[in-house]
Amino acid sequence: MRGELAMISKEAVAPYERLTLSKEYLLTETPVRLPDFHVCVGSGGERQLPEWYIEKGIKLILRTEIIQVDLASKALVSASGQVFKYQTLIIATGSTPIRLTDFGVQGIDAKNIFYLREIDDADKLVEAVKAKKKRKAVVVGGGYIGLEVSAALRINNLDVTMVYPEQWCMFQLFTAGIAAFYEGYYAYKGIKIVKGTHLEGFTADSNGGVKEVKLKDGRVLEADIVFVDAESRPLTSLFMGQVEEEKDGIKTDIFFRTSVPDVYAVGDVATFPVKLYNEMRRVEHVDHAYKSAEHVVKVIKANEKGKTTDEYDYIPYFYSRVFDLSWHVYGETVGETVLFRNMNPACSVRKFGTYWIKEGKIVGAFLESGTLEENKMIAKVARLQPAIENLDVMTKELGRSLKAIYKDTDADYEFKYVVLGGGVAAGYAAREFVKQGVKRGELAIISKEAVAPYERLTLSKEYLLPERPARLPDFHVCVGSGGERQLPEWYIKKGIELILSTEIVEVELTSRDLVSASGQVFRYQTLIIATGSTPVRLKDFGVQGTDAKNIFYMRDIDDAVKLVDVIKEKKNGKAVIIGGGYIGLEVSAALRVNSFDVTMVYSEPWCGPWFFTADIATFYEGYYANKGIKIIKGTVAAGFTIDSYGDVKEVTLKDGSVLEADIVFVDVEARPLTSLFKGQVEEAKGGIKTDAFFRTSVPNVYAVGDVATFPLKLYNEMRRVEHVDHAYKSAEQAVKAIKASETGKTIEEYDYLPYLFSRSVDLSWKFYGSNFGRSLLVGDNDPTTGNHKFGMFWIESGKITGAFLMNGTFQENEAIAKVAKVQPLVDYLDVLKKELGFSSKEEDSADPRWWRGFWICR
Secondary structure, three states: OOOOOEEEOOOOOOOEOHHHHHOHHHOOOOOOOOOOOEOOHHHOOOOOOHHHHHHOOOEEEOOOOEEEEEOOOOEEEEOOOOEEEOOOEEEOOOEEEOOHHHHOOEOOOOEOEEOOOOHHHHHHHHHHHHHOOOOEEEEEOOOHHHHHHHHHHHHOOOEEEEEEOOOOOOOOOOOHHHHHHHHHHHHHOOOEEEEOOOEEEEEEOOOOEEEEEEEOOOOEEEOOEEEEOOOEEEOOHHHOOOOOEEOOEEEOOOOOEOOOOOEEEOHHHEEEEEOOOOEEEEOOOHHHHHHHHHHHHHHHHHHHOOOOOOOOOOOOEEEEEEOOEEEEEEEOOOOEEEEEEOOOOOOOOOOEEEEEEEOOEEEEEEEEOOOHHHHHHHHHHHHHOOEOOOHHHHHHHHOOOHHHHOOOOOOOEEEEEEEEOOOHHHHHHHHHHHHHOOOOOOEEEEOOOOOOOEOHHHHHOHHHOOOOOOOOOOOEOOHHHOOOOOOHHHHHHOOOEEEOOOOEEEEEOOOOEEEEOOOOEEEEEEEEEOOOEEEOOHHHHOOEOOOOEOEEOOOOHHHHHHHHHHHHHOOOOEEEEEOOOHHHHHHHHHHHHOOOEEEEEEOOOOOOOOOOOHHHHHHHHHHHHHOOOEEEEOOOEEEEEEOOOOEEEEEEEOOOOEEEOOEEEEOOOEEEOOHHHOOOOOEEOOEEEOOOOOEOOOOOEEEOHHHEEEEEOOOOEEEEOOOHHHHHHHHHHHHHHHHHHHOOOOOOOOOOOOEEEEEEOOEEEEEEEOOOOEEEEEEOOOOOOOOOOEEEEEEEOOEEEEEEEEOOOHHHHHHHHHHHHHOOEHHHHHHHHHHHOOOEEEOOOOOHHHHHOOHHHO
């Protein structure tokens, strides 16, 4: 009836679609303005102008701030002293951005620092955009409001930089794979992104306007406009102590009734039972805001008539629009993920999706650029939660094929060149293709990882350090060789398809097809296999209890991220390293720097058994002991025990010893990833056999890096080399060979000098050549002295065939590399020792077993 309903709002305008403020409202051409986006146009309903409320007899009380609420007496008191009495109250106060004042940020009183909650905020931002001439904007925060405002500012031709502390944008919702697409797309649009650092403060100009944004990593960004997309806080303070609360919101039942009779809460402020997941949640999104409001009114009116209503059965839903993109996500975003379709932001068709899988069921779904029907389909998938192993049933229920939705045409993806793998070799191959000349769209890199190729060796070194650790994008290739850092946008600019988060599960070299886990088919003309190697797991050796949590291996950045998280969680704990290879030595050093109690365990008589001599190992073991690292040799892990949380608790060794452990890191051995090609290519010494140009036995198929067994010209034998240096050099050689063959030219054969290096604590060693023959120690290998500089030479048939140097200068390392390559007569040693400033001590290897094999040629 007329006069029964009143709406009280602090704002000066009738209710509107608030989400428009970060989208069309900020655009330069034909921006949206009121009255065009009053509710309920967002859901396709009637546009409720102020006169609509008058016509319906609804009292619209605007510009009225309620400052006091007494739920017991059912009274609301405004700032001007007005008292409003009610019989039934619906709390729909929403949420507000948390201000930077709450984080202790300096200089926040500078002008032109903006937040976005109401239309007044949007108006002020629009005015600043029009007024500013320098037009540099910094957006603080990587949530969806930050992403939308960044896009709008860029469309307004501002120079935009986004800053957020997380590893990727929309960290709470997006996977790394989804985020990689949007970050690449934003870079493609000219938006710069700074990740992994916090805001420290602002400086102001002489007029009091913001001038610079200071970051905690020391960087300073120019800014005329700053937009802040921080967390939000539900507006519940008026009701504190009067209603029951939960999870920062007002607790309600499934009908949005609070603990106080005749008081209901909806939208952002309500913590309600999500029936689908049988748990209490608070949802901040317009979709839930209007659906919960509709539901509560139905409940109130049904109660008045003595009737009942259905329970609120909500499926979580979020969406956003930026540039020419539009994504929708339904359901849970927890568990394992499966990505499907094209993830390259430079591709003309930008359509892809993700499923979240938990306990064998699809519980959530994301889709970029879907049609109305396709979005309805993924919503149904998220609600039905079909079993992943029974896709046929789901297809029948949905009435159409899942795969059909994501195919642009009947044709598969076709590329002239495909590099399979996302490691160092892939990144350097891309660089060489660009040098040699490649057209847009000809080259694709397909990687299971969610990030662009990076210097993998950083993961066991600087990535694990507690102070100023290395983080992406700082170590993308090709910084390891002093080249340009190839960020995701580099691939976009060069026209290279960077297809991430895509696992190839089937390869058919005859038909030149690669099939992904989601059913995509990629066809190539020329293939470079750069799949690398993977750590051998302890379960392969029959070790018990390997399913305990906090047992780590190191292959990709996800492994390193998980290890870092546990290092922080188990601060100053106990760590056990299984294996004495150079990765184990590096991780041991990093954990010790993190103040862990570290014990290394390996079965061999000394560390680095496939490479170090007893002399070199003696130094390392002594040095590590001086640093507080305990070493147990001659035994292996027999099993693990776990605590009540499933975390590793103890390591049991075969000699009967039991070691306490909060973290276990395993560095046993690695296995080349060649299983996809078994029976299709010729193999040798555990790898794919190639010639000196990395051509395999199959035409137009090349293999590089860890997987390639190739002719080592210097020693006239076939070898397989697992090291980053060979990975990138072999990739460059293969690309040169491919491009030369297209023009009928020839290139020189691959003439590789074996090279290994490592860095840990304040030590850095390099090795070149071969470690066969008699060893000669030069310098002082006593770890207790302050001079941690010594060398080792290997002598065979009267020649120096290999050289090792600890803590050498750049020039000294170049000198020993030249020695290993030239292989001078042993008489040259006196000259070399003099040049390096060493005294020498000559002795044969203590254990002849050492010379049976060099680890890279196993």
